[in-house]
């Protein structure tokens with residue numbers, strides 16, 4: 001017997017109704033006991049196991065519409081799964097229903113208009129593979145396995161952010177199934193307010209079954225800077241890095257990642273496991289110009305390794321994939337920084353030395369450039385004035401270490417918060433603790449009020465509530 005949890009926490013029996021739904025779908029209904037149930041319910045973060053009562057692997061917008069109506073009519077708890085990579089595990093729900101978009105992952109590219117239409121369950125690997133055939137790319141994230149859905153709807157920081165903006169800035173159209181099951185074609189002409197809301201407002205307004213991106217000429221090769229500094233010299237290296245990025249042209253987007261030297265063949269074996277700072281940069285321009293732009297990064301102080309060089313853009317997009325295997329344990333937070341002061345640098349390094357896991361990193365993302373020239377009220381995303389984002393990524397494998405890693409991350413956030421702008425990045429959301437405060441600070445009060453009005457129009461009963469939730473009322 002299938003029992004499902006409603007929005008108010010009650011249990012309802014849905015067996016016969018579910019069978020009727022399954023018969024009408026082009027996609028597949030997966031239930032506990034089915035041979036692929038465990039594979040279908042698995043999420044990227046091993047800290048967030050979920051046991052839904054039903055997972056619908058939708059094959060089309062019509063399927064999504066039918067499932068949304070089914071859930072709305074019965075007030076069922078409903079999760080939406082794009083790439084399943086949300087750190088808080090919002091793509092699953094215990095006892096509820098999941099709309100799994102992974103089979104809606106087509107990508108169609110129109111090189112003439114430089115646009116790509118991609119299914120809401122595509123990953124950046126899917127999108128990059130299709131667009132790079134034409135020497136084009138949409139700004140994405142820095143790991144190719146993440147879903148375009150979740151990443152785009154809450155922002156999107158990647159290697160093209162300073163040259164071409166956030167991923168959500170490049171979202172030009174979408175197909176959305178609202179909470180009553182109606183299908184909305186969204187673009188600047190047909191529903192500019194909803195397009196505004198999808199550029200940073202998360203999964204609050206419905207299921208996006210198709211996203212259309214503005215593309216830009218990129219690659220096929222770009223120049224990558226990658227210099228590793230031992231932690232003994234990290235303070236110096238980070239200060240030099242800060243000085244270097246101060247007047248950097250938009251072409252170069254970079255991250256200073258404080259962690260440990262990976263135990264991998266490409267890295268010098270004598271330093272494996274040693275604390276370090278890895279400076280990584282992408283120059284989104286032709287190779288010769290890119291090499292010249294990145295040269296100063298390679299010359300900073302005395303790196304223990306310089307692995308810079310031209311790489312296919314798709315390879316750069318996958319550079320970090322292996323560092324984030326499915327199913328291990330993760331807890332990620334973030335803070336925007338008004339500057340990279342000497343004090344921030346020394347505190348970040350002090351927290352690096354205290355972290356319980358060698359897999360953990362403290363990542364300083366250099367922002368600015370094109371993404372920062374968009375006004376706070378021009379998209380739901382909000383303010384873009386901070387020049388740096390600190391990503392605090394606790395990554396570990398043993399459940400026995402959960403407490404130590406969660407404590408370290410929370411203490412680190414608390415200690416560094418006074419040096420921050422007080423704003424977190426919604427794509428690195430921890431476990432959504434303190435959700436409303438974080439959400440309002442991220443969007444800003446004026447944007448938040450506009451988002452709430454949109455929510456009342458498209459989802460007045462708050463069916464889509466499991467991601468960072470914009471409540472339609474004041475609850």
Ligand SMILES: Cc1cc2nc3c(=O)[nH]c(=O)nc-3n(C[C@H](O)[C@H](O)[C@H](O)COP(=O)(O)OP(=O)(O)OC[C@H]3O[C@@H](n4cnc5c(N)ncnc54)[C@H](O)[C@@H]3O)c2cc1C
Pocket residue numbers: 044079080081082083084085086087089090091101120121140141142143145146147148149150151152153155156157158202203204206207208209324427428466467
């Ligand atoms: C390994 C790794 C690397 C990352 N790197 C970056 C990075 O470089 N830059 C960056 O900005 N972020 C990065 N992130 C964060 C990432 O953007 C978020 O985790 C994001 O939520 C992942 O999207 P997803 O579709 O895979 O998530 P899911 O877990 O599938 O979805 C998360 C939520 O998004 C909503 N959602 C997803 N798809 C849709 C859709 N089609 N329609 C409506 N709602 C939808 C739902 O509310 C869902 O609960 C990274 C995350 C991981 C795990």
